Amino acid sequence: MKKLISTILKTVIFFIGWAILISFTPDIPTNQALLRLWWEFTPLVSIVLFSVIFIYVIEKGKIKIPIASRFFKNSLIGVGIGVVWLGSVATVFILTKTMNIQSQNNIDYIWIWILASLLNVSMQELLVRGYLYQLWKHKYNVIVATILTTGLFTLMHGGAFEAGFIPVLNVVSMSIFITLLLEYTGTIVAPIIAHFIWNTVGAIIIGGVSLASDYPKLLNSTFRGHPLISGGTYKIEGSIIVLVINLILITVLFILNKRTVRPKL
Structure with a gap:
């Protein structure tokens, strides 16, 4: 019980402390693109700062966020998974004529x-599958860590x-398969890259994924057909x-x- 209370307190303090810190982020007088960059930069810096404090001061280095493990190879795996993930969904949409590209915009x-977008994804992954995931995995196991962080991500x-x-099922299944990708590669880099491809290409390029409302889209795409599919x-x-593709990726990973047998962190 003492271990559980301690782990919950660390989780609450970590998350709420980070949320309070970023609430003080001031706006800057600049164009919308740079302002959005600033809005994504400060939460990322804050989560990095909190992670360093909790890992090296509170945990005294007993918990680590895996980053450098086979960096180049696992970066390529992240790219491959991201392309397969979004590419397979987009292919189905295009072949079934569910998605149609109407026109193109100019994006300054x-x-x-x-x-x-990259900073935003890095922040999300470090917040959910960084210190907190490794904390619950270290104190309990992968299953408990996955359940807790998937709930937080959702x-x-x-x-x-x-x-x-x-x-909701799409968000939950995405979180599970991204966590399995983390476990398979042994580094948070692959999840960041796969998530980045989904968000950036899916939202900024084809306009089919939701980011913050001020993010632009290069292509004007229309989605038609039965809502269950479109x-x-x-x-x-x-x-x-998306749910079907996520479940396939979960099964494969x-x-x-x-x-695959890897040494524990």
């Missing part, structure tokens, strides 16, 4: 928007609850196709994890 400072995407049952007003993230 597109590379700044893409960098902002709450962070609270808009899915308004969208319906399928979008996702309705929620587009890709509301589609059962689960099998790969069972076949």
